């Protein structure tokens with residue numbers, strides 16, 4: 269039909285902490301999906317350095333890691349021409365919106381967040397108010413961009429439900445203000461497990477470096493880590509309950525080699541775990557090699573990175589400022605000028 273306005277693209281938001289090189293878990297659970305959404309959605313992706321300081325950080329290291337994480341996002345295929353890609357502390361609206369949302373979030377609800385409980389157990393010497401309030405800043409990140417969809421791993425589901433609750437409550441109290449975001453959690457890779465303790469999530473803060481793959485690990489290291497992965501004594505490559513280690517390796521292999529579980533089982537019939545672990549290691553290393561090369565080239569071009577995160581921040585500010593203006597008006601603040 270003529271004269272029909274094109275449908276407005278829906279909006280996507282996600283973020284990642286610059287607390288170390290992304291793991292294979294971060295990559296398969298979240299970041300790998302981000303570039304795939306760029307053509308069909310208006311995407312905004314963010315390095316959340318303000319979330320990172322809820323746990324003590326060395327300032328110099330945080331600066332370095334934030335830049336490295338920004339370059340990693342681009343190396344993974346996030347395109348700053350198609351998406352707004354920026355660093356959270358460059359865009360003041362996140363903190364501004366978080367404050368208003370704080371005043372509309374109950375203490376009881378925040379106390380039930382499992383990540384807060386886990387992290388306060390891990391860092392008993394520093395249970396700061398920011399750590400407790402972390403999910404509200406995350407809600408502000410999402411709601412500031414009126415995101416329809418939030419691509420994350422399963423560990424962020426509870427935080428996302430909170431963001432939805434906060435948005436719904438605010439809309440009821442003050443009138444329609446926020447889009448209610450939906451989680452986008454691809455089931456197959458929603459939770460990649462530790463290679464050493466396959467009942468635990470793979471995490472970059474794990475003290476045992478053999479438990480996770482950093483996406484910048486060299487090929488030899490990747491293969492070595494997979495070869496030392498904890499499995500079981502059955503010596504049969506099949507996906508089944510109780511075979512957490514093998515199930516995890518099959519999940520990873522499926523994601524990087526594009527093979528179904530049936531194909532994998534068939535390919536490795538009668539073969540030992542040694543062969544399988546090496547094959548998974550090689551497939552992962554080959555998959556990640558171009559990311560590493562691209563990352564190194566980007567880190568050699570600091571001017572480009574600076575230009576890119578500056579542009580990204582300016583665009584992000586323009587979008588999120590519209591939400592802040594609306595929110596400030598709704599809660600009764602006098603507009604300036």
Ligand code: TYM
Nearest residue numbers: 282283284285293294297298406409420421458459460470
């Ligand atoms: P973070 O930095 O811990 O993790 C970034 C993304 O990686 C996913 N992830 C995993 N997925 C599968 N298997 C794993 N082992 C695994 N480990 C991590 C996470 O689910 C996440 O999607 N609070 C967030 C960052 C954040 C955010 C946001 C996310 C801040 N504001 C707004 C979405 C929207 C976090 O700490 O992610």
